[in-house]
Amino acid sequence: MVSFACEEQDAALTAAWVEIHSENFLCDGGPRLAMLDAVAARYPMSCHGVGLSLGSAEGLDHAHVARLKRLFDRVKPRLVSEHLSWSVTGGVYLNDLLPLPYTESALAVVCKNVDTAQQAFGRRILLENPSGYLRFSDSTMSEPEFLGRLVERTGCGLLLDVNNVYVGAINNDFDPMEYLHSIPAAAVGEIHLAGHTQIGADGTRVLVDTHGTRISGPVWDLYAGVIHRMGARPTLIEWDQDIPEIGVLLREAAAAQRLLDGAGRSVAHVG
Amino acid sequence: MSARTSPGLSEIQQRFRDAVLSADNTALTSMVGAPGNAPGAIAARIAVYRATVQGSLIEVLAATFPVVKRVVGDSFFKGLAGRFIIAAPPAVPQLSAYGADFADFIAREDVGHRLPYLADTARLEWARNESYFAADTEPFNPSNLAVLSPDAMARVVLRLHPATRLVASDFPIYRIWETNQPQVIDVPQINMRLGQAALVSRKGYQVITRALTPPDAAFVAAVAAGKNLREAADVALKGDAAFGLQAALQAHFINGIFQN
Numbered sequence: 449m450v451s452f453a454c455e456e457q458d459a460a461l462t463a464a465w466v467e468i469h470s471e472n473f474l475c476d477g478g479p480r481l482a483m484l485d486a487v488a489a490r491y492p493m494s495c496h497g498v499g500l501s502l503g504s505a506e507g508l509d510h511a512h513v514a515r516l517k518r519l520f521d522r523v524k525p526r527l528v529s530e531h532l533s534w535s536v537t538g539g540v541y542l543n544d545l546l547p548l549p550y551t552e553s554a555l556a557v558v559c560k561n562v563d564t565a566q567q568a569f570g571r572r573i574l575l576e577n578p579s580g581y582l583r584f585s586d587s588t589m590s591e592p593e594f595l596g597r598l599v600e601r602t603g604c605g606l607l608l609d610v611n612n613v614y615v616g617a618i619n620n621d622f623d624p625m626e627y628l629h630s631i632p633a634a635a636v637g638e639i640h641l642a643g644h645t646q647i648g649a650d651g652t653r654v655l656v657d658t659h660g661t662r663i664s665g666p667v668w669d670l671y672a673g674v675i676h677r678m679g680a681r682p683t684l685i686e687w688d689q690d691i692p693e694i695g696v697l698l699r700e701a702a703a704a705q706r707l708l709d710g711a712g713r714s715v716a717h718v719g
Numbered sequence: 720m721s722a723r724t725s726p727g728l729s730e731i732q733q734r735f736r737d738a739v740l741s742a743d744n745t746a747l748t749s750m751v752g753a754p755g756n757a758p759g760a761i762a763a764r765i766a767v768y769r770a771t772v773q774g775s776l777i778e779v780l781a782a783t784f785p786v787v788k789r790v791v792g793d794s795f796f797k798g799l800a801g802r803f804i805i806a807a808p809p810a811v812p813q814l815s816a817y818g819a820d821f822a823d824f825i826a827r828e829d830v831g832h833r834l835p836y837l838a839d840t841a842r843l844e845w846a847r848n849e850s851y852f853a854a855d856t857e858p859f860n861p862s863n864l865a866v867l868s869p870d871a872m873a874r875v876v877l878r879l880h881p882a883t884r885l886v887a888s889d890f891p892i893y894r895i896w897e898t899n900q901p902q903v904i905d906v907p908q909i910n911m912r913l914g915q916a917a918l919v920s921r922k923g924y925q926v927i928t929r930a931l932t933p934p935d936a937a938f939v940a941a942v943a944a945g946k947n948l949r950e951a952a953d954v955a956l957k958g959d960a961a962f963g964l965q966a967a968l969q970a971h972f973i974n975g976i977f978q979n
Binding site: 620 | 725727728729731732733735736739740749750751752753754755757758759760761763764765767768771772775776779808809810811812813814815850851852853854855856881882921924925
């Protein structure tokens with residue numbers, strides 16, 4: 449992640465905060481943890497998990513919960529976040545953020561798992577809206593409704609990924625503005641921005657959340673609207689494939705910062 | 720009550736796993752939809768998830784096993800890694816732990832029979848991966864030995880550092896690894912009949928890989944098995960009367976293979 453480049457080029461960069469993928473640091477020792485300690489000593493940290501699998505029907509892996517707790521004790525992050533998705537079934541870890549049907553029974557599973565995690569960590573976590581490529585025929589509610597009820601029942605917060613909202617809107621044919629107006633604004637504790645890539649054409653066109661290009665115009669427009677309505681939120685630009693020269697990243701961060709400054713707080717960062 | 724029984728979440732997740740770990744969408748297609756339902760639309764969507772699951776794990780293995788990848792070539796490696804992922808998907812979400820069984824898998828594959836050194840090459844690369852992520856602890860300080868009488872020194876039992884791994888092979892495993900580093904353009908002829916042991920350790924935060932002479936490898940293996948210095952040196956001397964304990968120890972201390 450670019451966060452590490454920040455540490456090496458710190459003369460040129462003033463990072464407001466640094467976000468890590470929690471699962472990249474669940475090792476016993478070595479250079480990676482040493483670098484993490486050095487970064488965490490200097491910057492406010494955010495731990496963004498990708499492997500807790502809060503949507504798993506089989507419940508959480510308690511050993512994994514304990515590993516994450518040890519990491520949080522070490523890093524003392526300001527923010528801890530995960531995803532509204534699943535990646536573990538039958539003890540197999542699939543290394544992707546897989547979609548959930550938006551049903552009452554899935555809501556009950558996610559609420560129980562979020563409760564378990566928040567209790568174990570002794571803190572509130574933020575849940576990120578996923579990038580959607582499919583919808584389940586059995587779903588009985590929209591994604592914002594599902595997220596709203598999850599927030600209501602567990603007290604968790606939200607990590608709003610504006611690119612994921614746009615990607616999902618195009619792929620699954622919903623109105624992104626309506627989505628953004630439906631989620632509980634007060635629960636949003638962080639925002640992600642990223643670029644996407646189109647694959648296929650016509651009937652098989654899919655927008656994929658690749659984190660490998662500049663943020664698209666429509667996503668900037670949605671973000672500006674969100675910031676205008678909700679006020680500033682810590683904002684991270686995800687770019688972890690085909691990483692460009694640092695100047696390109698800094699210009700993206702500066703564009704986000706200008707919008708945040710308009711809302712009165714200085715919190716944009718490239719991660 | 721509805722006439723159709725919907726699969727529960729657990730069933731949905733099992734079907735999803737089966738689909739992304741195969742090329743077969745059948746169990747999933749009845750449960751999901753895509754706008755317009757154009758022919759191929761649902762398959763294209765499932766393919767996005769499949770590509771991420773398999774592609775990301777292939778990348779993890781490629782990063783951990785670059786020499787195996789270089790020896791068999793990019794496209795063959797993709798197929799090999801892909802078959803491994805389906806046979807043995809990760810059991811934990813920290814991918815630093817994924818690939819421990821790759822060497823054994825290679826040994827069972829056709830390519831493992833055609834290239835009999837390939838499984839040990841993977842073992843060496845896995846040892847390097849384990850070393851990189853192993854726990855931090857102070858390396859043994861050799862000045863601790865300087866104060867001992869020769870007799871007391873002979874009875875010292877050294878412990879390997881958590882980042883130290885010994886990989887012994889019937890093939891010239893270090894030579895194969897060394898000559899398949901990215902900067903080596905012309906791989907020289909290697910005498911495949913010479914067995915070799917490689918020692919991996921962490922010097923500061925750098926993973927070091929060295930070839931050991933047969934008596935030195937026997938010495939390190941004996942220390943790892945809990946023998947004291949005299950017993951371990953005797954094992955080495957039995958293999959080669961010319962074994963020099965002092966020189967061997969000095970190289971091991973420099974490379975931090977023991978802990979305090």
